[in-house]
Structures are given as structure tokens and as C-alpha cells.
Amino acid sequence: MAIDEHLETFAGKTMYDWNVESGIQNPATSIPRIALSWEQSEAKQTWLDHFKAFLTGRRVADSSQKFTAFLEDVQASEITGLVVGSWQFYSGEEDSSQPVVEALVAAREKLPYLTALFLGDILSEENEISWIIQSDVSPLFQAFPNLQIFGVRGAQDLKFSALNHENLKTLIVESGGLAAQTVCEILGADLPELEHLELWLGTDEYGGDTTVADLQALLAGDLFPNLKTLGLRNSIIVDELAAALAGAPVVERLQTLDLSLGILTDAGAQSLLQSDRVRRLKKLDLHHHFCSAEIVSQLENLDIEVDASDPQVAEDYDGATYRYVAVSE
């Protein structure tokens, strides 16, 4: 399976695709997605051209355009959220997000109210999640001190080289395989206000080599004093995670534990069922799992909100059993 639809909402607001015709919509209720379109790619424009046009509210001159038209847009400077979509249109070349990050950083004074940013709302039809090449995103945190929500899709070459932020509340890393090195950087960050941490660990086939041991400091409850929601999603090691989380101090502080999209089986679910800490959560999200109907009904009988929907069936080929996470290639 794969991600086939763009974000419809982000940071509680409605998404729309920004282009010169649409202009900027009401920043109080909506967030623009800046993505390179097919037409632009054919006209040899780049994502950076598109972003520049967005910032200035100005049409980019191209071969079909003899003059530039000024639009009476709401100013880009009023926006509070931004989603970066595809920055390359399958040219076959490897294009990392680095120029995009640099352009965003350079535009910091033009986006003074930015509180929510998503980097890489890219569909599998546009580029596979494990083929998206990211870069060091730390400069974004320095450039946007008011940022509260940051999400990123694709973990290849993703770095958080120096992640310290006074106001960040939500950090989401969606991937088909998250490297232990990247996890280590995230867990080393100083994020006193962080309430929601979501890591898609993925599979070792796509670089996801994170183990339970790599998450030890997080599980011990030593990090992120305000953490309320922990998502360790889309993971092949979810059974081991469940066993470790059952007795982990961090769960005491959580309201929501999200182990969805992974390959949870009865073994992992049993650990959760037996944990007093888990029973004191507000919500347990396990959707997309490989548990039996009997275990699902036990989970649903817990006194907390449980999402155990979307049960999966393992596939058998040549005597081996295969279970797949929800989002890979």
C-alpha cells in the first residue's frame, strides 16, 4: 500500500493547491500546498520559481507570457501554515529537499506568522516514500521560532543536526524506513513544549534499522516533559515495541499511544492488554494490524478508546509468511 492522496487538512485547517489563479485563500481557515505541477515542469519551471511567485503574489513570466501580472492576493506574509508538495517532477534525477529548505529559510522574514510546516506531501504516484530525498531540516527550526507543528515525509538523508526549539508542539516523521541515526538525532533534541511525537519506523528493507534499544531514553520517560501523544507507527518491530512499552515509564505520562499501520500480532497485543499503564491511557490506536478477532474483541473491551480497525491478513508464499506495514513500496 502507499500514500495516494494529498493531505486534506493540516494543523486543523483545510488544504488547497496554491497557484497564481487561485491566489491565497483565507489564512484563518486554510493552508496552501506549494507543489510543482505537471504544466510547470513541462515549461521548465522549478519549485523555487513557484515558491517565489507565491511569496510575491506575482505571476512568473514564462514563454507564453509577455508580461507579469500583479494579483491582488491576500499577502503571503499573512499565512500561518504551509505544505510543501512535490519539488521535482520525476525527472529521473535525484533532487533532495535542500534547496527547498534553503528557500524557506531565506523567506523567513516574509512568513512571520508561520506556525505549521509540512515538508514533502508527496504521493506514491509522484515519488515513492522511500525514494524521497530529504536533507538537514534543522535550519528551519532556527528560522521559524514560532513553529508549533512540523511534519516531514521521507527519511532518506533526513537530518536534524541541531534540533532545539522553544515552541514546537508536534513533530511528525513519516517514512517507509527510519534510520537509527535520525531517531538518535530526534531523541537528542531539546523540545520542552513537545506534546505529539510521531515516528514512522518502517522496514529494514528501506533503511529502517531502528531497534527498541535505540528508543530506550524515550521509553524511560526521560525526554520531552510535555509529551502526551506518542506514535511509533508503520513499524515492523511493533510487537517488540509493544512488549517494551507495556512496562515503560513514558506511558504513564501519555494520553494517546499510537502503534497503528504496523504489523502488530497477538503477541504484541497481549503485552498491551496486560499492562496497567496501557489501561490508564485515554486512547490506544492500533489500526492496520494482524491480530486475531478474539484479541481485537479483548482490546475493544478495554475501558479506554481503542481503534483496532482494518485487520490485515498475512500472505503466504513458498512456506514463508509475510506481513506488510501499511506504507512502504
Next chain:
Amino acid sequence: MSPSASNFVTHNFVVVGNPESRRIALFQDALARMHLPAACVVSYLDLLQNRVALPDVVRRGDIVRLESPGQNWEVEKALLHLGAREDESEDWLSAREVEKLQFERGRIWPSRQWFCGLKNLLQKLEYQLAQCAPHRATHNAREIALMFDKPLCHAALCESGVAVPRSLGSPRCFEELAARMREHGCGRVFIKLAHGAGASGIVAYRTYGRRHQATTTVEMIRNSGVLFLYNSRRVRVYDDLKTIAELIDALCRQSVHVEEWLPKIAVGGKVCDARVVVIAGRAQHAVLRLSQTPMTNLHLLNARGDITMLQAKLPPRSWDAGMQSCESAMRLFPKSLCGGVDILWTPDGRRHAILEVNAWGDFLPGALHENRDSYEAQIAALQENL
């Protein structure tokens, strides 16, 4: 019975097809529902083996409908036989080799040879129809041949200004394909057999830096060092360059048509495109083809979705613009009453492209437009035009 229907009774249908085909059964059902006499069915096999000739069957005022010759092994074998060549190339079978062939489920037979056979049959039909009493035909041999020739059909669509994905032509091997992709700055392509029907021999290939991925329904089976290709219902993903090159080389030997792989819009978590039946110049039946893989062709067990889901997701006027393109595409085939046009929209729904025009793309059991199935709609269009 309405006056036009009673008038219409004097016109009988002659359907050329494979008599056991469900397509013919559905067409006969449509005639019956419209209180019209059953069509006279002429079998392709009888025509191919000269047991019958159309001038002996078609009477003054009849309407002649050509159906798909597909899904019948004897007919397929006869077409391969018609297209046989006596050269040494391993990609063409000689007449004698064809005679010895046994049915194998899914086996991809030499598609260029099959197409030569089809063209030969179509010429024969055209010649016989020219000898028949005055009649009307709902299909035209030359137009069918053009629809089945993917490179020519794409070029014709492109020339007439219909929105289509960029073509990368017909490379002769994987290496040439890779060079063309670099040249065009295009990292994602669909490789289709130049003359294949349906989803036969289709590969969705993409590359990004060092990475390669081919998604396909083609199964590669090696037997004593020889590679055989089969269409299967299971979608396979190959990411090793050697296997991908071998697969694409094998397809290229049969002749391929390569197009840029455009991203498709998704509804309800699945990517989709649409099959639109254009009848008498008007886009009518539309079926949503949903998939979790790049292959959306209906007979790969993909879900058929509710077309209104897509219509609701598209920006204003985008659907209508797409339907106009489907109709424009069919204007290239003025002598064909009907064609099935495949169309995709990009994820933002702002642009569409025509993927294919199918001569026999009207087989959509259960799909209704204005309460008629695609067969009733064709019969009604003929009635209106009398």
C-alpha cells in the same frame, strides 16, 4: 412499441464475433429488451476458415457489427497463423510452429505477429463488406487497426491536439529506453506492447538515481535457458536492474510503445482512471477504475468505483473538459459508432490525458447511462440516425 422501433424492425443486425462470447450474449439481451429481433451471428473462426462469407449473410438494409475476436484460443491461433512469417527470427513463429501450439493460460504470444494476423482479417472483412448488399457497418476495419496500433494511435491523437502523455517512442531494447528517458528528463514510463490488447505485457517502470522499480503483471518463466512471458493477475514488483532489463528487452523484441507515466488522482485511498464509452460522438458510460498499483485495467480484478466520487473530487469544469477530450479522441474514428476511451486526471485534478482508445471498449456489464447499457445506447443511437 414506438413507431421508430417498429420501423427499425426491418433492419436486422449481423454480428461478427466469437459466438460463445459474453459480449454477444449481452448484445442479444439488449436487442431483446428493445423488442428487436436477435442478431444473426457470424463466427470469426468460420470466416477465417472460409466456411462462410459475409456477402452470403448480409442483406440489404442490415446493420453489421464487428465484435472483439478475443478470448478464443482457436481464433487467436488462426490470427497468429495469418501473421506467420517464415524467417528465422525467434520472435516470429512460422505457420508450422503455430499449428503445433497448445493453449497456455496467460502466455504472451508474439504480439506483432498477432497484429499482422488481425490486420489481415480486418482487410478480409473490409473486402467482403464491399461485396455485400447495401448495409450499414458500426465499425470500420481501418479504424480498428489504427486503435490497435498504439504508436500510430498516440501520434494521431497528439497531432489532432488531444491531450496525451508524452511518447518516448518504440525503443528496441532497455538500453535505448534508458537513453531516451535521460534525454527526455523523464524518470517514469509505462511500457506497453505496441499492439497488445488490454493490460497484456504492461510494465510501469521508474528510476531515480541508482534506484529502479518495475511494476508489472508480466511473469517471467525460464525454461532451458529460454525466457517465456505470461500475463498474470498478480502484480509483481522488480527492483533489480538485471531482471528489469531482461523483461523490457523481451517486450521490446515484440515492439513496444512507451509513454511518460503521469501520476493519477486518487479517491478513497486508491488511484484511479476512467473508462468512458463514446457513442455516436457523445461521451456516455463512465466507469471508475480503482487500484492500489499503477495498473488500473479492469480485468486485473480491480475494484470498479462510483464515478461520482471522482466527479466530486475534480475541480469545476475539469470533468467536462475530460469528456470533451474523449469525444475529440473519437472524432479521429468517424466511421466507428463507439469506442472505449481511457482517461486519467493528475492528482490535483486540473489536467487530464487520454491514455488509450479501445475499439472494443464497450464491454462494461452493468454500467448504465440514462438507464441504458452500452449496447442499448448504441442501438438507440442507430435508431435516431435512421
